[in-house]
Amino acid sequence: MRPTSWLLTAIAVATLAAMAWGSVERFPPPELPADHPLPQPTTPAPRGGDLALLDVAVLLATLALASVFAVVLRNRKLMLATMLFSLAYFGFYRRGCVCPIGAIGNVSWALAGGYVLPAVVLVFFLAPLATALITGRTFCASVCPLGAMQDVVALKPVKVPFWLEQILGLMAYLYLALAVLLAWTGSGFAICQYDPFVSFFRLSGAWNMLAIGVALLAIGVFFARPYCRLFCPYGVLLRLLSRVSWKRVRITPAECIRCRLCEDACPYGAIRPPTDTRPTDRRRGKLILACLLALAPVLTAAGALGARRLSGVLWQANPTVRLAQRVAAERAGEFSDTTKASEAFYRSSGNFEALMAQARQKQVDLADGATWLGAFMGLVIALKLIGLHTRRRRQDFEADPAACLACGRCYNYCPVHRAHRTGDFATLEKLKAATSKT
Amino acid sequence: MTIRQDTQGFPWHKAAFAAAAAAGVVAAVIAVLTGIFYVQAGQADPQTAPHLAQLRQQLSQARQDEGLKDQIRQEALALRLRQAHLRQNMLVGLWMLLGFSGLAVVALQVGWTLKKETPAPDASGEPAVRQERSANLARYTMIGSAGLLLACAVLLTLAMPSYKPLEMPGGTIATSGPATLPAEKIATTTSTPQPQPYPSPQPQPALVKTVEGVDYATTEEMQKNWPMFRGPGGLAAARGEYPITFNAKEKQSLLWQVAVPLEGKSSPLVWQGKVFLTGASRTTQELYCFDAKTGKLLWTGKQPPSRRVPKRSEEAAAHEEAKLEEESPAREEIKLNDDTGLAPNTPATDGRHVFAVYPTGDLVAFDLDGKKLWSKLLDIGNNPYGYASSLAVWRDLVIVQLDTDDETKSALYGIQGATGAQAFKTIRPISGSWASPIVANTPTGPQIIAVGDPYLMGYRAQDGKEMWRAEKISNDVTPSPAYADGMAFACQSGSGLLAIKTDGKGDVSKTHLAWQGEENLPDIVSPLADGQYVYTLTSGGTFTAFAAKDGKKAYEKELDMQFNASPVLADQRLYLLGLNGKMLVVASGGEYQEVGHGEVEGPCHATPALAEGRIYIRGKDCLYCISEEK
Incomplete structure (x- = not known):
């Protein structure tokens, strides 16, 4: 047996032993007499100090390794190994929590004064963002368990038209804005509540979320990482910061021979071609840009007004408003029964007037928040339009820093990379010649 | 022209596909078994079991019947034990399902990777022009979508009833009907x-x-x-x-x-x-x-x-x-x-x-x-x-x-x-x-x-x-x-x-x-x-x-x-x-x-x-x- 095999066997045995050591017997439950005083339900204690620090250490280590593997070593296999480890640790071991994506809700709630943000959650929220400023979206490539889940099933990815992805990608901005608004107003942590893959990590969950997770994985076979590209609210932040990252994934380690193999390798449509030609009609371009700039405040204002008008839809998302509406309706005799929430309210001897006041305040907060949400979406559309109109100068085929998930698939496709890795420059020269002929 | 020549020699990709198919079949069988465990565990729920409900109903008629109470306790315990056993089976089944599904997916990935031949370099066409066309198309589509969204918002605003803030006691809620709880x-x-x-x-x-x-x-x-x-x-x-x-x-x-x-x-x-x-x-x-x-x-x-x-x-x-x-x-x-x-x-x-x-x-x-x-x-x-x-x-x-x-x-x-x-x-x-x-x-x-x-x-x-x-x-x-x-x-x-x-x-x-x-x-x-x-x-x-x-x-x-x-x-x-x-x-x-x-x-x-x-x-x-x- 090879030393590697010995090592793997030892790790497997140690892992199993650790699992057995840490396990507890849950069943059968004791047979209790009828008058046994049942214990009061309690909120499970959060993960303790050392283990929480372990989570932070693992996060920082995986982020560091992923960055080194992606940007310095340019090694796809090591990145894959990191990704699978992260899937196992953050996904199946930590059961998808705490995660930077869900931390958006925590941070928003804390900023709204809802609670004191735990330091661990803050680190989970900030560390991938800080990494994105240094090496791009390496978190998405190798650390995010949600991304890893989808990456594994991306079997036959197809190219999606650029325009379609741009349009569908707006959903992520909307999701981000909604998640922040709902958390800010104490209406709930939507990102955690609608995490499509947490059912897999926990081997249990609501049927609807399981169905959404399965559907996303099924779509992910052909449209790689649909959640990351279309919905991920944290991806919006990473996308923003990656644009100005210090280092990032570069397809080729030397001069690009423009073979376009990387275009074929990238399942995310993140490769942008060089811009050799100059625009033919600069005056028209400037005119359009001016129109788009003028359109920006219009779209922002229209979004704000429209969203404010429709903010009533959001009221239903707030438990206080829902409870107040229900209690008011019950008091008005519209219902002949009670809900769990209204019953709890009555039993807690709640103050109806105070409940109504709280609910009305929440409605005001949600209406104000919806206004900001609409303005944000209008601004995003306007900026997208301006971005699509603006030409960026590119000498070679380059990965779009915002769209590139730093997976490193393009490395092994790139003949220049392979030549540098194997030292086979003769084949590279042949390819150069073939490329120049075509 | 290809870069890899993996298809020569032993067809490893076929072996990978075969492994994927086998793992997939096993996963499907496990999925069916796990589903059966799930249904059975639901039926063994002491809260909803019809027989226990019937016994409880009987108890409500004869509250002092200690024998009946004992019977309920015994049967509830037996059901709980069965439910716990089935849930344990289900948990094992889920882990196995996950494992074999993962195996099938990985085998498929390996198979596709081995089978796929890296395409020949193709520098034909004008990618920059194509990209610009795509960007233009995206821009127009986005403007169209934004317009469509605005139109929808206007229509919804006109069509939907306006949301009124909750009214305080003393308003319509207080006077529109009987105000005590059921x-x-x-x-x-x-x-x-x-x-x-x-x-x-x-x-x-x-x-x-x-x-x-x-x-x-x-x-x-x-x-x-x-x-x-x-x-x-x-x-x-x-x-x-x-x-x-x-x-x-x-x-x-x-x-x-x-x-x-x-x-x-x-x-x-x-x-x-x-x-x-x-x-x-x-x-x-x-x-x-x-x-x-x-x-x-x-x-x-x-x-x-x-x-x-x-x-x-x-x-x-x-x-x-x-x-x-x-x-x-x-x-x-x-x-x-x-x-x-x-x-x-x-x-x-x-x-x-x-x-x-x-x-x-x-x-x-x-x-x-x-x-x-x-x-x-x-x-x-x-x-x-x-x-x-x-x-x-x-x-x-x-x-x-x-x-x-x-x-x-x-x-x-x-x-x-x-x-x-x-x-x-x-x-x-x-x-x-x-x-x-x-x-x-x-x-x-x-x-x-x-x-x-x-x-x-x-x-x-x-x-x-x-x-x-x-x-x-x-x-x-x-x-x-x-x-x-x-x-x-x-x-x-x-x-x-x-x-x-x-x-x-x-x-x-x-x-x-x-x-x-x-x-x-x-x-x-x-x-x-x-x-x-x-x-x-x-x-x-x-x-x-x-x-x-x-x-x-x-x-x-x-x-x-x-x-x-x-x-x-x-x-x-x-x-x-x-x-x-x-x-x-x-x-x-x-x-x-x-x-x-x-x-x-x-x-x-x-x-x-x-x-x-x-x-x-x-x-x-x-x-x-x-x-x-x-």
Whole structure:
């Protein structure tokens, strides 16, 4: 047996032993007499100090390794190994929590004064963002368990038209804005509540979320990482910061021979071609840009007004408003029964007037928040339009820093990379010649 | 031209695909098995199993059937074990499903990777131009989408009803319909498996026209007033100083004296310048509100008896009886002892409303201005002497102790003061009693403490959940409990005096029994605790002080008077009101020392109320206000 095999066997045995050591017997439950005083339900204690620090250490280590593997070593296999480890640790071991994506809700709630943000959650929220400023979206490539889940099933990815992805990608901005608004107003942590893959990590969950997770994985076979590209609210932040990252994934380690193999390798449509030609009609371009700039405040204002008008839809998302509406309706005799929430309210001897006041305040907060949400979406559309109109100068085929998930698939496709890795420059020269002929 | 030549030699990609197919088949089989486990685990749920539900139904018909209880326990245990076993299988199945699915996916990935040939470089076309076209297309599509979204928003705005903010009470919510809750629908907290519906034979108990917000008085407000039987919390202690010598006949320290229209043995309440008292005849039940400063009758809240009151021996008003029968021929007749009287239950106020209850089971609420808010008819069951427990209040809840001879009907109710909605109902394993509940802020939180045959019991005030119980108080339990410094005291002649620590759980008869007394036990008068001593007073006039911590008797004094009223404490003085209308004022402590005395015209059955420097005493057909104010 090879030393590697010995090592793997030892790790497997140690892992199993650790699992057995840490396990507890849950069943059968004791047979209790009828008058046994049942214990009061309690909120499970959060993960303790050392283990929480372990989570932070693992996060920082995986982020560091992923960055080194992606940007310095340019090694796809090591990145894959990191990704699978992260899937196992953050996904199946930590059961998808705490995660930077869900931390958006925590941070928003804390900023709204809802609670004191735990330091661990803050680190989970900030560390991938800080990494994105240094090496791009390496978190998405190798650390995010949600991304890893989808990456594994991306079997036959197809190219999606650029325009379609741009349009569908707006959903992520909307999701981000909604998640922040709902958390800010104490209406709930939507990102955690609608995490499509947490059912897999926990081997249990609501049927609807399981169905959404399965559907996303099924779509992910052909449209790689649909959640990351279309919905991920944290991806919006990473996308923003990656644009100005210090280092990032570069397809080729030397001069690009423009073979376009990387275009074929990238399942995310993140490769942008060089811009050799100059625009033919600069005056028209400037005119359009001016129109788009003028359109920006219009779209922002229209979004704000429209969203404010429709903010009533959001009221239903707030438990206080829902409870107040229900209690008011019950008091008005519209219902002949009670809900769990209204019953709890009555039993807690709640103050109806105070409940109504709280609910009305929440409605005001949600209406104000919806206004900001609409303005944000209008601004995003306007900026997208301006971005699509603006030409960026590119000498070679380059990965779009915002769209590139730093997976490193393009490395092994790139003949220049392979030549540098194997030292086979003769084949590279042949390819150069073939490329120049075509 | 290709870069890799993996397809030459052994077709590894085919092996990978075969492995993927095999793993996929195994995963599918595991998925089916796991699904079967899931369905079976659902069927083995003790909460929903039809057979168990049937047994529970049977138990509701025969509550004392111990054999049936054992059978239910055994079958529930067997089901739980089976469910746990199936869930364990399901968990293993899920892990295997995950593993084989992952294996299949990885094998497919490997297969595709091995099979795929890296395409030849293709530098044809003009990618930059194509990219620009794509960007243009994206821009136009985005503008189109934004326009479409705006159009949709406008249409939705026009089509959808506008959302109105929630309206505050007093607006449409308050006036658009009956404003009480469907009390029958609220789940109850019971110590028996079968929940009992709240007894409300009235088809629509909602009488409220305008809903007030649920509001309650602060502890400070309660302490300043005398809101229920024996004052704040029922602890028989008042703030401030009070006259120690008075004589109503000689107008000494008599602020006013006013006739009470109808008879009763209930005690007065005091709330911010108003004094409340009940009285009743066989045709009406009344709550009176007097001005505390002048004694002027401000308003009378009337409630016709919903049940028929039996004739008393000296009464023979045949025409009145005939009139009643004509009005409500179907009314049932209650049992009522002459000694109990027609209005023995002391009302209560939460500072926002005032509640009165009568032996007929009528529970009625008024606002402080005499406006009737709601009424309910309690299922008083069979009570040989008549229902006589007084009401208690905690925050906005009115607490009703309803002990009947039928143990399955005895219960402690919490009712929302503003609406009359039932907040909780806790079945009490108690036969009929005539004691009243008290509310104490114990170290483990606010508790309602109630006594009956055979238990002294503590309930969590928020939801009425039973916290502890202690045996054994027996016979016709009439004295209400007392409380001080984490200890509850209860007594009954022929039974014993219990001192129980209130921080226990479950049956604390042995674990939390501080001490037990056996002599000079009262039969009517409630004990009083001041933290150092517990004072008991028999109806025959034996007054005794026990040390609160160990039950050691400090003194015993024969007072040569009859007593029905319970003692009250103020400014380290105990006010003992005799049946004959004479009041003894005794210093609290370990030695008997008379410090004052007073007199009104007896008989005095009701416990006096002390608030704002005035003593209110219900005497013969009169309410007296004793004060040194000029």
